[in-house]
Amino acid sequence: MAHLESVPMFWRRMKSLYSLIGVECLNCGKKYFPPRLICPECGGKEMKDYRFKGTGKVVSYSIIDVPPKGLKYQTPYGLAIVELDEGVRVTGQLVGCNLGEIKAGMRVETTFRKIIAVNKNGVIQYGYKFRPEGYPRINNGEKK
Amino acid sequence: MRNVAVIGVGMTKFGELWDYSLRQIFTMAAIEALEDAGCSNRDIEAFYVGNMSAGLFIGQEHLGALLADNAGLKNIPAMRVEGACASGGLALREAYLTIKAGEYDLVMVGGIEKMSDSPCTEDVTTTLGAAADQEWETFVGLTFPGAYALIAKAHMERYGTTKEQLAMVAVKNHKNGKNNPKAQFRREITIEQVLASGIVADPLSLLDCSPISDGGAAVILASEDMAKKFSDTPVWILGSGQASDTLALHDREDLTSLKATRLAAEKAYTAANMGPKDVNFAEVHDCFTIAEIVATEDLGFFHPGGGGKAVEEGLTEVDGKIPINPSGGLKAKGHPVGATGVAQVVSVVEQLRGEAHKRQVNRAETALTHNVGGSGATAVVHIFSR
Ligand SMILES: [Zn+2]
Numbered sequence: 062m063a064h065l066e067s068v069p070m071f072w073r074r075m076k077s078l079y080s081l082i083g084v085e086c087l088n089c090g091k092k093y094f095p096p097r098l099i100c101p102e103c104g105g106k107e108m109k110d111y112r113f114k115g116t117g118k119v120v121s122y123s124i125i126d127v128p129p130k131g132l133k134y135q136t137p138y139g140l141a142i143v144e145l146d147e148g149v150r151v152t153g154q155l156v157g158c159n160l161g162e163i164k165a166g167m168r169v170e171t172t173f174r175k176i177i178a179v180n181k182n183g184v185i186q187y188g189y190k191f192r193p194e195g196y197p198r199i200n201n202g203e204k205k
Numbered sequence: 206m207r208n209v210a211v212i213g214v215g216m217t218k219f220g221e222l223w224d225y226s227l228r229q230i231f232t233m234a235a236i237e238a239l240e241d242a243g244c245s246n247r248d249i250e251a252f253y254v255g256n257m258s259a260g261l262f263i264g265q266e267h268l269g270a271l272l273a274d275n276a277g278l279k280n281i282p283a284m285r286v287e288g289a290c291a292s293g294g295l296a297l298r299e300a301y302l303t304i305k306a307g308e309y310d311l312v313m314v315g316g317i318e319k320m321s322d323s324p325c326t327e328d329v330t331t332t333l334g335a336a337a338d339q340e341w342e343t344f345v346g347l348t349f350p351g352a353y354a355l356i357a358k359a360h361m362e363r364y365g366t367t368k369e370q371l372a373m374v375a376v377k378n379h380k381n382g383k384n385n386p387k388a389q390f391r392r393e394i395t396i397e398q399v400l401a402s403g404i405v406a407d408p409l410s411l412l413d414c415s416p417i418s419d420g421g422a423a424v425i426l427a428s429e430d431m432a433k434k435f436s437d438t439p440v441w442i443l444g445s446g447q448a449s450d451t452l453a454l455h456d457r458e459d460l461t462s463l464k465a466t467r468l469a470a471e472k473a474y475t476a477a478n479m480g481p482k483d484v485n486f487a488e489v490h491d492c493f494t495i496a497e498i499v500a501t502e503d504l505g506f507f508h509p510g511g512g513g514k515a516v517e518e519g520l521t522e523v524d525g526k527i528p529i530n531p532s533g534g535l536k537a538k539g540h541p542v543g544a545t546g547v548a549q550v551v552s553v554v555e556q557l558r559g560e561a562h563k564r565q566v567n568r569a570e571t572a573l574t575h576n577v578g579g580s581g582a583t584a585v586v587h588i589f590s591r
Contacts, residue, residue, distance in 0.1 A: 065344050074340060095341060121362070121460055123354035124407040125346060129331045132346050140346050140406075142355055142455040150455040154346050165362050176345060188345065 065131070066180045078188035081115050081171060083149065084108035094149045115171030116194060117145040122155065122163050131177050139163050143191055157192030168194040209304045210432035210439035211589070213242020213425035214551040219539030220389040222419040227263060227319035228275045234421035234544075235276035235315060242425040243435050244311065246277035249425070251308075253300045254285050254315035255292030256543035261332040263322050272315060276423075289336035290492060292316065293422065293546025294576030294585035298445050300426050301587075310428040316547030317421040329417050333542070336579035338453040350414055350493065352454050352580035354406035357495040359460035361408065364510030366498065368408050372399035373516045374494035375412050375537075378530050381523060382537025384563035385552075389418055389539030399494075413494040418539035422547035424554070440554045443479070443571075444588040446472030454580045461510075463581035466503040470575070473586040474505075479571070481505030484588070486528040486556065486566045488549040490577040491535050497521075500575055501529060504586070528566045531556065546576035546585065557591040 065071075074095070076082045083094030088105030094113060099106050122141040125132075132138070139155035141163070155163055156174065169191040177186040215237025217230050225233070231254070239246060252273045259265045273283035286296040293316030300312040323329045333349040342352070360366045376396055382388035394412060402412040432439040448468035451457055457464065474480055481504060489504065491497035498512035506527050507515045515521055521529035532538050532552035535545055553572040555561045561569075571590045577583065 065339060070340070120455075121355040121359040123351050123358060123409075124404070125348055125351050125354075126403075126407070127326070127330060127348065127350065127405045128346065129334050129343060129348055130327050133327070135346070138346060140351055140355075142460070152342050152345055152347055152453070152455045165358070186344075190345075 081113040085111040208429040212436040216422035219420035231317040231421040234423040238423035252283040253296040255296035288583040289578035291578030291583040292543040316544035318541035318543040350406040353493040366513035370513035371494040378534040378536040382533025415535040415540035418541040420541035444473035444477030465584035469586040477588040487573040489575040549574040
C-alpha cells in the first residue's frame with residue numbers, strides 16, 4: 062500500500078515495531094501498545110515507555126490467501142491476534158511453523174523480520190512477527 | 206422532539222456497472238427517490254451522502270457538493286459522511302438528527318460507492334483495508350476478510366459454530382437475492398459450492414464474502430408535517446442508535462461479539478420503546494457470513510452463540526421467525542460499501558409498504574437496519590414502522 066511505503070510514517074513507528082515499545086499509564090498502571098497520549102480508562106496523561114517482553118499466546122488466527130498489495134510474495138501466511146503476557150493484544154504474522162499447526166492457545170514469541178520488502182522508496186521495512194515459543198524446534202514451512 | 210419519516214426511496218441495480226460513473230449512478234438513485242416522494246429537486250433543504258472511499262477508488266473527493274450539483278439540488282448545504290462501510294447509515298442518522306432538532310424539514314440522504322473502476326482485486330482489498338488500523342493491522346498483513354476470519358475462528362472455537370452454518374447464511378441470502386430485481390446475484394447457490402469456492406482467509410471462502418459492487422441509493426426524510434403533505438405511506442423512524450469501538454480488532458474485549466452493535470441497538474431499542482421481539486424483520490450487515498450470525502446475536506434476536514443454529518433451523522428465512530436480509534443482504538444484493546446503509550432503508554421501506562413482491566415478509570410492520578463499519582469500530586442501528 063502506497064501510504065505504508067512512506068518513510069517518515071515507518072520511521073515514527075520504528076521503536077515500537079523493532080522493540081515492542083508501548084506505554085504504561087503512570088496513574089492507573091494500565092499498559093498500552095502502541096503508545097497512547099491519554100489513558101482511556103482513567104484519563105491519565107502521564108505515560109512512560111514500557112517494553113513488552115514479546116511472549117504470549119494466540120487468541121485467534123487465520124491463514125490469509127488473498128493479501129493486500131505488497132504482501133503477495135508471502136502468501137499464504139498465518140496471521141494471529143496474540144495476547145502478550147502483560148495482557149495487551151497485538152496482531153502479527155505467524156512464522157516458523159507449518160500453517161496447519163497453528164492453534165488457538167499456542168505459546169508464541171516475537172521475532173524480528175522483514176515485513177514489507179518491496180518498496181518504491183527502496184526501504185525494507187522490518188518489524189515483529191510471531192513464532193512458536195522456543196523456536197527453532199520446528200523449521201520447515203517457514204515464511205520469511 | 207419531532208417525528209421523522211422516510212417518504213421517498215430510490216436505488217440503482219447493484220453490480221459491476223461499467224457503463225455508469227459514480228455521479229451518474231448516484232443521480233439515477235436520487236431521481237428515483239425524488240419521484241417516489243413526489244417532491245422536486247428544489248424542495249430539498251440539505252444533503253448528506255455516505256461514501257467510504259471515492260478518493261482511493263476513483264480519486265474523487267468532495268462528494269457532497271459534486272453529487273448535490275448533479276442531482277440538481279443547487280446551493281443547499283451538502284456534505285459527505287464517512288464511517289467505512291457504515292457511511293450510509295451514518296449519513297441517514299445525521300440527516301435524521303437535523304430534522305428531529307428542527308433545523309430542516311426535507312433532507313436527501315444518499316449512499317454511493319464505485320468500486321469496479323479499481324484496476325484489480327488487490328487494489329480493492331487494499332482500499333477496504335483502510336477501514337482497519339493501517340499502522341498496526343494492515344501493515345502486518347491483516348485484510349478485511351482476515352479480520353472477519355479472526356472473528357469467525359473465535360466464534361467457532363467458543364460456540365462450535367461450523368463452516369456449514371456460515372455457508373447457510375450465503376445460501377439463504379442468495380435465495381432471497383433471486384427475488385430482488387436490483388440484486389447483483391440472482392442465482393441460488395449450494396452449501397457445497399460455498400465450501401468449495403476457494404479460501405480467501407481461513408475459514409472464510411470466496412462465497413462467504415460480499416462482492417465488489419457499484420451502486421447508489423437515496424432516501425428522502427421529512428418532518429411529520431412535511432411527510433403528511435407529500436406522502437400517504439410514510440415510514441417512521443422510531444429509533445436511532447450509534448456507537449464506536451477501537452479501530453483495531455485486537456483491542457476489543459471480545460472477538461465473538463461487536464460491542465458497538467450492542468450499544469447502538471440498545472439506544473435504538475430504548476428510543477423506539479421496543480425490544481428485539483417487537484421487530485418483524487431486519488436488514489443486517491452481512492459483509493461476511495459470520496457477520497450476519499454475530500449480528501443476529503448482538504441485536505438480541507438469538508442468544509450469544511445461537512446464531513449459527515438459528516440459520517441452520519431456518520429461523521432467519523423470509524418465512525422464518527425473524528426474517529434476516531430478505532433483500533438478499535450485502536452478500537447477494539451487493540455491497541457498494543458507502544451505499545449499503547441507505548440501500549438497507551430502501552429495502553425496509555419497500556417491505557413496510559407491502560411492495561416487496563416475491564420477497565415480501567408477512568406482517569411487516571416493524572423493521573430494523575444494522576450497518577457496520579470496518580470490523581466493528583462503527584455500528585449504527587435504526588428501527589422503523591409503517
Ligand atoms: Zn490510566
